[in-house]
Amino acid sequence: MMFLAPTMLWGLIAALIPVIIHLYSLRHTKEIEFSSLRFIRELEYETIRRLKIRQWLLVILRMLIIISLIMMLARPVIKGFIPSWIASEKESRVVVLLDNSASMTMKVDGTSLLKTAKSLVLDIADIYDESTSFYCYQTNPLKQIYKGNPRDQSLKTSLEKINYHSSEDHLFLKVDSVLYEQDDFEPNKECFIISDFSKQIYKDMIDFSPMSSFLSDTEETGWRFYLIGQKELSNNLSLRGINILSQIRLPNSLLKIETEVINDGNKEKRNIPVELYINNDRLGQVVASFNKYQSKEFIYQAYPGLSGNIQGHLEIPDDDFVLDNYLSFDFTVPEQINCTVIGSSSEETFLLETALSAIDNQTGFLNIDIKLDAEPNRLLLGYTDVLILYNPGRLQPSVIEDIQMFLNDGGGVIWFSGDRTISHKDNFAIDALRLPRVKEIKALSGEAFFSVSVAQDDHPILYDLKLRHIDSELPQIYKYIDIIPPKKYIPVLKMNNGNPFLLEIPAMGGTFFYFTSLMNLNWNDFPVKGLAVSLLHRILLYLATDENNLKPVLAGEIKTVDIEDKELNSEWVVRTPSGMDFQLVPDYHTKQLKISHTEELGSYSIFKDLKPYTSFSTRLSEFEYPSQRLKKDKVLNIFSHNRVRWIPPQNDLKNHLKDVRHGSSLWRGFLICAILFFLIETILGRSKSKY
Incomplete structure (x- = not known):
């Protein structure tokens, strides 16, 4: 406690005045004449000792009244945050x-x-x-x-x-x-x-x-x-994230979408609809109840019905925080896949071409470009979605560089290893592309074979594969390339001796699917199995689904969209969730569009020459949710x-x-004390005067 007027504290000396007056009055006794002992007998009801105690109580109360008033005038306060030496504002x-x-x-x-x-x-x-x-x-x-x-x-x-x-x-x-x-x-x-x-x-x-x-x-x-x-x-439900589980996407295939809803508030929420929309059509709804701070996960299944870029969103009713009641997402269903096949001869790639033709079935869905060159000098992959290398030998450094650039742009490669992989072993390509190291050709004699089994049931290219008896459709292997897998790989199909038949290798932003045996009846019976066409189809869909341009960004961050050389001179426009259009100028050096107007939450559409090109969504930062x-x-x-x-x-x-x-001022408290002491003194003083 401190005082804003400390000089007033000298007035505390005045608290001695009641004591001095009381002591002085004791030395001067007042004589009263009376003719009877009647007044002395009345003292039987109150002793002399009790009178003295009452007198001293009155003295103390009068002292406390004076002390309280002096303390009030000294303006006492509890010490504040600002130093007392600060003169003024x-x-x-x-x-x-x-x-x-x-x-x-x-x-x-x-x-x-x-x-x-x-x-x-x-x-x-x-x-x-x-x-x-x-x-x-x-x-x-x-x-x-x-x-x-x-x-x-x-x-x-x-x-x-x-x-x-x-x-x-x-x-x-x-x-x-x-x-x-x-x-x-x-x-x-x-x-x-x-x-x-x-x-x-x-x-x-x-x-x-x-x-x-x-x-x-x-x-x-x-x-x-x-x-x-x-x-x-107190009142908030929150949509937290969305995950499209189906990696293989077709217009007539079920799409599985997973989301999580959390009750951030301290109130129970009952009968809350959680609705799924795709292209503004409601395709799913779940009604659920949530206890305080409870979270629930939901999986929706719906048919996209269309190909190309598709926009969707989830929504729940508005509450005290509306920004987490709506969550948009974007995905693509490929309309056409551009596939480039590199092989040494038409006889060698015949069975592969037959399987690819069966996938396309003259629909134009698969655009196949076959290049027969055992040792190409360059690969022009600007319009290629998937590159297939069939039994490659030694690759030129320029070709390796082209493949690296293709992978860095998110491209996909299917690699069939064969005898040329051994006879023209290319350690430089293996190191540059992070491929498995090849050891030797393993072949069985007579009618012996290696059986193949599924290494990972939940791999996207195998998940929900519509084959009644997949085990009977798996190939028998007569000859394969023995390899040492790289550090990072995902086994998809394996042989009964533990060696892989098909594995997935992430590399430099892209993906390899690596077969250790050719599509050749001297190597295996894979070409005549029903699985061959289905598996290649799903691998192509998996690799051709470019999610880079569709990836969401946090609101306020710059979104980059990759474009091709031939598209640099096109007219580009981005449309915000509220419908505002902004002109975009491509970066000719990086071959990208850079979108900085991403402050709104929702789905943004990008147009090339007034036609839809791609889309992306913005997300709320995890730290902006009320629970954080x-x-x-x-x-x-x-x-x-x-x-x-x-x-x-x-x-x-x-x-x-x-x-x-x-600091808090205390003068009111001392004033109240002075008033209370005065009332008590008045009551005791009246009691004294009665006698």
């Missing part, structure tokens, strides 16, 4: 950071946190006088929205222009940046942070080093922080000094801040 610099990220759109009692936060900024400004240096910033994107007099009406106008932004807030990085740029010469520096304080703070502290010392500065003249928290969420908040103690522990105060949500922020900054 003229020596103060105030910085307010207002979090306008997506999570601040959450509603409490029908009002969004962002709207409430704007009113809190005005309350903060109202406790300072016109001479204070006052700054206000929004966090997303970081921008100074006001500088000047805290009592100026233009501050309110500036606050009204702030809207929410769906991108990540990176709150403490913004605080660090603002304070680092401040030219702070004032002895008192105060920073107000109005936010819901997401867990991203911890991640940013690990990933970045602060430029300023606001977290660790222990000097008395360092920044003082007021962390203004927000109310808890830090508790009070976690936030305070981030600071290594004690110049920080947590301000809980409340209606009267203005007066609360005054008490926190300058």
